[in-house]
Structures are given as structure tokens and as C-alpha cells.
Amino acid sequence: xxxxxxxxxxxxxxxxxxxxxxxxxxxxxxxxxxxxxxxxxxxxxxxxxxxxxxxxxxxxxxxxxxxxxxxxxxxxxxxxxxxxxxxxxxxxxxxxxxxxxxxxxxxxxxxxxxxxxxxxxxxxxxxxxxxxxxxxxxxxxxxxxxxxxxxxxxxxxxxxxxxxxxxxxxxxxxxxxxxxxxxxxxxxxxxxxxxxxxxxxxxxxxxxxxxxxxxxxxxxxxxxxxxxxxxxxxxxxxxxxxxxxxxxxxxxxxxxxxxxxxxxxxxxxxxxxxxxxxxxxxxxxxxxxxxxxxxxxxxxxxxxxxxxxxxxxxxxxxxxxxxxxxxxxxxxxxxxxxxxxxxxxxxxxxxxxxxxxxxxxxxxxxxxx
Amino acid sequence: xxxxxxxxxxxxxxxxxxxxxxxxxxxxxxxxxxxxxxxxxxxxxxxxxxxxxxxxxxxxxxxxxxxxxxxxxxxxxxxxxxxxxxxxxxxxxxxxxxxxxxxxxxxxxxxxxxxxxxxxxxxxxxxxxxxxxxxxxxxxxxxxxxxxxxxxxxxxxxxxxxxxxxxxxxxxxxxxxxxxxxxxxxxxxxxxxxxxxxxxxxxxxxxxxxxxxxxxxxxxxxxxxxxxxxxxxxxxxxxxxxxxxxxxxxxxxxxxxxxxxxxxxxxxxxxxxxxxxxxxxxxxxxxxxxxxxxxxxxxxxxxxxxxxxxxxxxxxxxxxxxxxxxxxxxxxxxxxxxxxxxxxxxxxxxxxxxxxxxxxxxxxxxxxx
Numbered sequence: 001x002x003x004x005x006x007x008x009x010x011x012x013x014x015x016x017x018x019x020x021x022x023x024x025x026x027x028x029x030x031x032x033x034x035x036x037x038x039x040x041x042x043x044x045x046x047x048x049x050x051x052x053x054x055x056x057x058x059x060x061x062x063x064x065x066x067x068x069x070x071x072x073x074x075x076x077x078x079x080x081x082x083x084x085x086x087x088x089x090x091x092x093x094x095x096x097x098x099x100x101x102x103x104x105x106x107x108x109x110x111x112x113x114x115x116x117x118x119x120x121x122x123x124x125x126x127x128x129x130x131x132x133x134x135x136x137x138x139x140x141x142x143x144x145x146x147x148x149x150x151x152x153x154x155x156x157x158x159x160x161x162x163x164x165x166x167x168x169x170x171x172x173x174x175x176x177x178x179x180x181x182x183x184x185x186x187x188x189x190x191x192x193x194x195x196x197x198x199x200x201x202x203x204x205x206x207x208x209x210x211x212x213x214x215x216x217x218x219x220x221x222x223x224x225x226x227x228x229x230x231x232x233x234x235x236x237x238x239x240x241x242x243x244x245x246x247x248x249x250x251x252x253x254x255x256x257x258x259x260x261x262x263x264x265x266x267x268x269x270x271x272x273x274x275x276x277x278x279x280x281x282x283x284x285x286x287x288x289x290x291x292x293x294x295x296x297x298x299x300x301x302x303x304x305x306x307x308x309x310x311x312x313x314x315x316x317x318x319x320x321x322x323x324x325x326x327x328x329x330x331x332x333x334x335x336x337x338x339x340x341x342x343x344x345x346x347x348x349x350x351x352x353x354x355x356x357x358x359x360x361x362x363x364x365x366x367x368x369x
Numbered sequence: 370x371x372x373x374x375x376x377x378x379x380x381x382x383x384x385x386x387x388x389x390x391x392x393x394x395x396x397x398x399x400x401x402x403x404x405x406x407x408x409x410x411x412x413x414x415x416x417x418x419x420x421x422x423x424x425x426x427x428x429x430x431x432x433x434x435x436x437x438x439x440x441x442x443x444x445x446x447x448x449x450x451x452x453x454x455x456x457x458x459x460x461x462x463x464x465x466x467x468x469x470x471x472x473x474x475x476x477x478x479x480x481x482x483x484x485x486x487x488x489x490x491x492x493x494x495x496x497x498x499x500x501x502x503x504x505x506x507x508x509x510x511x512x513x514x515x516x517x518x519x520x521x522x523x524x525x526x527x528x529x530x531x532x533x534x535x536x537x538x539x540x541x542x543x544x545x546x547x548x549x550x551x552x553x554x555x556x557x558x559x560x561x562x563x564x565x566x567x568x569x570x571x572x573x574x575x576x577x578x579x580x581x582x583x584x585x586x587x588x589x590x591x592x593x594x595x596x597x598x599x600x601x602x603x604x605x606x607x608x609x610x611x612x613x614x615x616x617x618x619x620x621x622x623x624x625x626x627x628x629x630x631x632x633x634x635x636x637x638x639x640x641x642x643x644x645x646x647x648x649x650x651x652x653x654x655x656x657x658x659x660x661x662x663x664x665x666x667x668x669x670x671x672x673x674x675x676x677x678x679x680x681x682x683x684x685x686x687x688x689x690x691x692x693x694x695x696x697x698x699x700x701x702x703x704x705x706x707x708x709x710x711x712x713x714x715x716x717x718x719x720x721x722x723x724x725x726x727x728x729x730x731x732x733x734x735x736x737x738x
Contacts, residue, residue, distance in 0.1 A: 051505030085505050087493060092469045100461040100496035122504055124456060124493035127469035135491055136420030136454045 025060070025147040028213050028357050029067050031285055035361050036144065037075040038281075039209040042363065043141050044079050047207045052081045053141050055203075057130045058148025059088040061095040066106040068144060069123070073110060077117045084121040089134055092127040093322065099125060129153060131195050135203040142209055143200055147357075149214035150227075153192050155256035156184035165253035169239060172231035172257045173222050182222045189260040193267070194274045201276030201364055208364045210277070216358040217261040218284070226353050227261040233347055234320070237339035238328075247332060255327050267358060281361040286354040309345030313337050380430055380464030394429070394516040397582050397726050398436050400654055401515065404730050406444040407650075408578040411732065412510050413448050416576045421450045422510050424572075426499045427517025428457040430464040435475040437513060438492070442479060446486045453490040458503055461496040462691070468494065498522060500564050504572040511578055512569055516726075518583035519596075522561050524625035525553035534622035538608060541600035541626045542591050551591045558629040562636070563643045570645030570733055577733045579646070585727040586630040587653070595722050596630040602716055603689070606708035607697075616701060624696050636727060650730040655723040678714030682706050 043049075054072055059065040069086050076084065088099065103123060110118050128134050130145070131153040159166050159181065167173075167181045200210060217225035238255070241247040264282065271279050290308035317337045324333055347353065412421075423441055428434040438455050445453065457468065472492060479487050497503050499514070500522040528535050528550065536542075536550045569579060586594030607624070610616040633651065640648050659677035686706045693702055716722065 051508065053505070083505050085508070092472060094469075095466065096469060096494060097464065097466045100463075100465060100494070103461060103496060120502065122495070122497075122502065124495045125465060125469070126491070126493045127472060128491075133489065133491065136422070136452050139420065139454070 025064050026067060027287055028285070028359075029064060029071065029146050031357075032146065032211055032213055032359055033071060033075075035281060035283070035359055036071060036211050039211050039361050040072070040075045040079065040142060042280075043207060043209055044081070047141070047205060049141050049205075050080075050082045052076060052084045053087065053139060054084060055087040055089060055126070055135065055140050055143045057089045057134075057143060057145035058151070059090050059094070059099070061090075061098045064146070065099050066102070068146065069106070069121070070110055070113075072142075072144070073118060073121060074114065076119065077114070081119060083119055086121060086123045087126050087135065087140075088123060089126040089128065089130060091129060094127070096125040096127065130199070131192055133199050133202065137202055138205045140200075140204045140208055142211075143204060144210070145212045145214070147214060149193065149196065149212055150216070150259055150261055152188050152258040152260055153195075154188070155258045156181075156188040158184050159256050160254055165250070167256060168253045169235065170232070171235045171238070171252070171255050172228060172259065173225070174228055174232050174235070175223050177223065185222065185260050186262075186266065189262055189266065190270055193262075193270045197271065197274045197276050197362075204364050206364055209280075210362040211359070212362065213357055213359045215261050216267065216284070216356050217263055218356050220263055220265065222261070222263075225261045226356055227259070229347060229351075229353050230316070230355075231257050231259070233343040234316070234336070234340055236343050237336050240339055241332065241335065246335070247328065251328060258323075261356070262358075264358065267360070271360075271362070276365055277362040278365050279360060280363050281359075283359040285357040285359065287357055288352070288354055290348075305345045305348040308348055309341045309343075312344045313341035316340065380467060394433050395436060396656055397654070397728075398433060398440065398515050400726075401580055401582055401728050402440060402444075404650060404652070404728055405440060405513065405580050408580050408730050409441070409444045409448065409511060411649075412576060412578055413450070416510070416574060418510050418574075419449075419451045421445065421453045422456065422508060423453060424456040424458060424495070424504065424509050424512045426458045426503075426512060426514035427520070428459050428463070428468070430459075430467045433515070434468050435471070437515065438475070438490070439479055439482075441511075441513070442487060442490060443483065445488060446483070450488060452488055455490060455492045456495050456504065456509075457492060458495040458497065458499060460498060463496070465494040465496065499568070500561055502568050502571065506571055507574045509569075509573045509577055511580075512573060513579070514581045514583070516583060518562065518565065518581055519585070519628055519630055521557050521627040521629055522564075523557070524627045525550075525557040527553045528625050529623055534619070536625060537622045538604065539601070540604045540607070540621070540624050541597060541628065542594070543597055543601050543604070544592050546592065554591065554629050555631075555635065558631055558635065559639055562631075562639045566640065566643045566645050566731075573733050575733060578649075579731040580729070581731065582726055582728045584630050585636065585653070585725050586632055587725050589632055589634065591630070591632070594630045595725055596628070598716060598720075598722050599685070599724075600626050600628070602712040603685070603705070603709055605712050606705050609708055610701065610704065615704070616697065620697060627692075630725070631727075633727065636729070640729075640731070645734055646731040647734050648729060649732050650728075652728040654726040654728065656726055657721070657723055659717075674714045674717040677717055678710045678712075681713045682710035685709065 043052075056065070056068045059068065065088055072086070073084065090096070126134050130148070167177050170177055173182050173185055204210070215227060217227065219225055235252070238247060238252045242249045242252055264284065268279065268282075271277055290311045321333055324336060412418075425434065425437045428437065434457055441455070442453065459465070495503050499517070536546050539546055542551050542554055573579070584596060586596065588594055604621070607616060607621045611618045611621055633653070637648065637651075640646055659680045662677060690702055693705060
């Protein structure tokens with residue numbers, strides 16, 4: 001199954017849906033507010049589009065898709081914009097129907113909150129991978145992407161070469177992975193992020209801006225990244241099921257996350273060598289694994305590790321379930337995430353690991369004819 | 370329930386879906402080919418958009434949404450267009466997920482048929498009523514709408530005034546309707562079609578064109594329209610269920626189709642008084658009720674009236690089911706359409722009634738600053 005078909009957030013609005021389990025991503029969006037406002041001010045400093053065209057790349061379904069709309073609508077109040085077109089993009093398997101059917105409810109909410117200041121706005125859904133072209137040339141003023149660019153277009157090519165899985169027992173880079181695994185992951189990230197920048201520079205007008213936030217890592221060694229634990233604990237759940245004869249070992253050996261947590265240097269390197277954008281600003285945020293743990297102290301204790309384990313598992317399930325089901329089938333999915341919740345709980349006793357989120361503001365460099 | 374929530378084609382790809390029962394609409398799209406080509410040639414005669422932006426208003430889900438894309442892509446081969454953006458619009462209840470998930474299959478098909486001549490194209494889904502604004506000002510080059518504009522924004526206001534239903538026993542204009550019923554329907558059509566034209570003229574660039582096809586009537590008397598039979602036979606099915614105590618009479622009395630089959634004069638009158646468009650061309654087509662009956666002879670015999678009754682019922686069910694369910698509930702829907710199929714079969718013995726389809730090519734009149 002192609003990643004483009006398998007990778008999407010859990011649809012609908014049920015208990016396991018992304019819509020109900022996306023607080024982590026919500027927090028990241030809220031924390032980009034100032035950067036988004038500055039980017040929009042910059043756009044209006046250079047060009048004066050009466051109709052501002054904004055793309056949200058990897059919009060998902062559920063409240064976060066609307067949070068982005070709401071944030072941008074708030075940011076342009078008082079500017080020269082007269083109307084806004086929002087182009088909400090995600091992979092074709094994303095639940096666009098749920099977004100579209102919830103729009104009128106959100107519209108009422110905006111109008112109640114912001115009254116007459118709300119500009120006329122239009123919404124379209126754009127299905128497709130952002131590693132391909134999505135929009136006509138020079139048609140966007142502002143592109144936004146939150147919690148999406150750590151997803152690769154595919155698991156690195158070469159991890160399964162000649163029928164021999166190189167990353168046995170793992171589903172992502174780990175301390176036990178041979179060095180070539182990290183190299184293949186980095187190569188895939190470089191290709192994908194570079195493609196992303198090139199395509200967006202074609203779609204953005206001269207003077208257009210982007211604000212991107214995605215998971216990264218603080219360490220230069222990719223096997224020491226915080227996300228290695230995140231996926232390592234999923235691998236641990238899968239391996240325990242292999243051990244008990246519930247899953248075939250080769251199924252785990254051939255499953256590799258289409259995901260990469262880059263370092264700041266790796267990100268800057270791609271931006272520079274691709275060459276279409278200036279990096280205007282880069283911030284690093286940290287966010288507790290448990291989306292409901294808002295404590296900001298540096299202390300290494302998690303208050304209730306069992307509850308936090310369950311919270312993390314729910315949040316990861318809303319994102320990972322379609323990929324797990326695509327590779328392993330429907331039957332095992334409940335068990336995987338039950339075991340995962342316990343593994344996370346155990347891990348949090350040892351270390352209050354955090355997500356590392358990069359926020360980038362980028363400006364088009366090109367000079368157009 | 371608001372019409373905007375209740376009116377949509379049956380989703381998915383199952384036996385009763387619109388996707389499987391839309392041959393009638395397919396035939397109409399195929400018959401607009403020459404007019405669409407001419408309109409596109411006109412656009413390129415006046416403006417030279419490198420990225421052609423095309424809206425399909427009331428796109429539905431299923432193969433017809435792609436047929437429009439395919440037809441327009443075929444028509445621009447060899448023109449100055451370099452890429453095309455398709456904005457597929459329908460009400461928020463339309464099954465956009467199914468469209469989006471089928472896109473890659475259709476893309477393969479186009480490429481196989483048309484080879485390297487296929488221009489790069491992008492697709493977005495735009496949820497909302499076309500009786501409201503859908504797109505930024507001056508953002509469209511070409512708007513297309515097939516088999517949609519006979520749907521009103523709502524059943525005429527006033528048909529149920531003061532708790533007394535004026536159109537007892539009917540669900541549309543019939544010989545037994547009091548004259549005020551026709552007047553209220555015409556007023557609603559005038560308001561809606563006029564709104565549609567005004568909004569589209571705001572969205573289209575100067576020099577932009579529209580091709581619209583929708584059901585109309587040949588007779589000047591609206592109670593003699595061909596569609597009166599179409600809905601009259603649904604009313605007959607509902608009334609027979611009232612008679613047998615399966616449905617409450619008042620439920621039927623308060624159900625009125627949000628639909629109007631206009632005459633050519635009524636259509637021209639709105640275009641002229643609204644004033645934003647020139648009517649470039651108007652054609653009238655006729656299409657057998659049975660979408661699988663392609664015979665074009667004028668003889669009044671239907672070959673197999675029972676089979677044709679079933680075919681018509683399937684086609685109408687794919688369109689009408691959500692409205693029936695919205696008003697009467699889920700339980701009765703199978704019975705309504707079983708009875709309807711029989712009523713149609715009986716009717717076809719008497720008269721081989723046809724759908725009357727108008728095809729209009731319109732050109733923006735405005736002069737912009």
C-alpha cells in the first residue's frame with residue numbers, strides 16, 4: 001500500500017478520531033500565533049492582495065483545521081485584505097467530508113467571537129501530497145503547515161533492499177540500527193523537504209511567506225532524538241506481540257516509519273542548498289508528550305504516569321492507526337495501543353521526554369519576471 | 370432541516386448511489402461538448418490566463434465530476450493554457466471524500482487516453498451553496514454547471530403560510546395546485562437564478578464565460594411541464610401510502626420540492642433583468658426519462674415500460690433519497706421508490722415523457738476598473 005493511501009489521521013469525530021485527540025497539535029498552532037501575524041504583516045508590506053490566498057498544508061480534519069482559519073482571520077483584521085481564500089490540503093484519505101460539514105458551525109462561532117470584523121472568506125479542500133504540486137503557479141500568498149513536515153513521502157528506499165530488512169526489530173532509527181539506516185532516513189528527508197520547498201516557491205507569489213512547524217530533534221545524533229523513544233516504544237509493543245506469537249517477526253522488520261525528526265542544522269542545510277527561501281526566523285519549542293500535561297517546569301517527574309501513558313497512546317493512535325492497519329491489518333490495533341500505553345507509562349517514570357517542535361518563518365527569495 | 374443539509378446526491382459507490390445512477394446527467398454533459406469548447410476558445414480570445422481556473426458548480430460525486438474535468442482538459446489541448454485549476458463545488462453534504470479518493474484512478478485514465486497532451490491540473494473541492502459566494506472576486510475564468518440549477522435554494526416561502534399547506538396532496542406544481550403555487554415557485558426561481566448570476570459575475574474575470582445546463586420546460590404553463598409528471602408520480606406514491614395508513618397526510622402536504630423547471634422565456638427574462646451576462650447561445654435538448662433508453666425516435670412507445678420504470682426510479686432515487694429521508698425518515702424510503710417505479714411504468718404506457726434540458730452559454734458583460 002502506498003504511503004499516500006495509508007497515511008492520514010483517523011477520521012470522523014469518535015473516541016479514537018484525530019478530531020478528538022489532537023490537543024498536542026492544537027498547542028503548536030496556538031504557539032505560532034505571533035510568527036503567523038508577523039508573516040502576514042510582511043506580505044501586506046510587499047504586495048497588497050485584495051483577496052488573500054492562504055494554503056494550509058496537512059490540515060487534517062477536526063478542530064485544528066478551523067483553528068488555523070480562525071488564527072489567520074484574526075491576524076488580518078485591520079489589514080488591507082478584503083477577503084480570504086483558504087485552501088485546506090491533506091492526503092486524499094483525509095476526512096474532508098467531516099471538515100466541510102462542520103464549517104457552518106465554526107462560521108457561527110467565529111462570527112460570535114469576532115463579530116462584524118470577520119472578513120468574507122471561502123474554503124476549499126485540496127487533496128494530494130504536498131510532495132507534489134497542488135496549486136497553480138504564483139497563486140498563493142501565504143502557506144502554513146503545522147505538524148506535518150516530519151512525515152516523509154515514503155519510508156526511506158533501501159531499508160528493505162534485496163529482501164533483507166536492514167532495521168530488524170525497529171520501526172525507526174534506534175541505538176541498535178546500523179548507521180546506514182540513519183543515512184537513508186536523512187537522505188529521504190533531504191529529498192522530500194527540498195522538493196517541498198521547490199514546489200511551494202513555484203506556487204507562492206513573489207513576496208509570499210510560509211510558516212512551518214514540525215517535529216525535530218535537539219541532538220545532532222539522530223539515534224538520540226526524543227522521537228526515537230516515541231517510536232521505539234511502539235516497536236517494543238509490536239515486538240512483544242511477536243514474542244507471544246501474535247505477530248510475525250518479518251512483518252515488524254519490514255515496517256518502517258515514513259517519518260523523520262531532523263536537527264536544526266539539517267533543516268537549515270536543506271533551506272540553504274535548495275535556495276528558494278530565506279529563513280526569516282526559527283524557534284524551537286518543547287511540548288510534554290502528554291498533551292494534557294501543560295506543566296512547564298523542568299522537573300523530570302510526571303505526575304500520573306499511567307494516565308499520561310494513556311493520553312500519549314490516544315494521541316499517537318489518532319495519527320498512527322491507519323498506517324498500522326495498512327501494514328498489520330485491523331485485528332491487532334487495539335492490542336498494540338494498549339501495550340504502547342503501558343510502555344509509555346513505564347518510560348515516563350524514567351524520563352519526562354518532550355516533543356521538540358521547530359517553527360520556521362520563510363520568505364520567497366525568487367525574483368519573477 | 371435546511372435544504373442545504375438535506376439536498377445532496379446519494380454518496381458512496383453502492384447500488385443506490387448517485388455514482389452508479391447518473392447516466393442521465395452524463396448524457397447531458399456529453400452533449401454540451403461543443404458549447405464548452407467554444408466558450409473556452411472565447412476566453413482565450415480575450416484573456417490569456419496561463420493558469421486557467423474553472424469551477425464546476427454542483428459537481429456531485431462519482432464519474433460525472435471527472436467527466437467534466439476530462440471534457441475541459443480535452444478542450445484546452447492546443448490552446449495557450451499551461452495548467453488548469455478545477456474547483457469542484459457542491460453542497461457540504463456531497464461526498465467529496467469519494468471524489469478525492471478516486472482522483473488518482475481517473476488521472477491514470479486521462480493519461481492513458483490523452484497521453485502527453487494532458488496539461489498539469491489541480492483539483493480542489495469547494496463546499497457550499499452556489500446561491501452564496503464561493504470564490505474570491507475575479508478569480509474564475511470559466512464556470513460550468515450541469516443538472517443543478519433547477520434546484521432552488523429552498524422550497525418557495527409561503528407554501529405553508531399560517532400552518533395551512535397551500536399545495537395539499539402535491540409535492541410540486543400540478544393541475545390541482547392553486548395558481549398561487551406556480552407564482553410562488555416562479556418568484557423563488559427568479560430570486561435564486563438572479564442571485565446565482567450576480568454572484569458568478571463577481572467571481573468571474575472580465576471576459577469570463579459560463580456554460581449552464583439544467584432541466585426546464587417547453588410549455589409556457591408551468592403545470593404542463595414534463596417534470597410535473599416526474600414529481601407527480603412521487604406524490605402519487607406518497608399519497609398511496611397515506612391512503613394505507615403508512616404515512617401521515619400532513620407530512621405529504623408540507624413536503625414541497627425545492628425545484629423549478631423554468632420556461633425559456635422565464636430564463637431569458639432573469640438573465641436580461643439581472644444584467645451581468647450576455648446570453649451567447651441557448652439550446653434545448655430532450656432526453657428520455659429512462660437513462661438507458663438512447664432511442665431518438667419520436668414514437669410514443671416505450672419498449673419495456675416495467676424495466677424503464679425501474680431505471681427511472683433508480684436515477685431519481687439517487688437524487689431524491691436524502692430529501693425524502695430528511696422529511697419522512699429512513700423507514701419508508703424503499704417503499705416510496707418501489708411504488709414510484711410502478712407509477713412510472715404505468716405512466717410510460719400512456720406517454721413517453723422526456724426531460725427537457727436547457728444549455729446556456731453566457732458571457733460576462735461587466736467592464737471592470
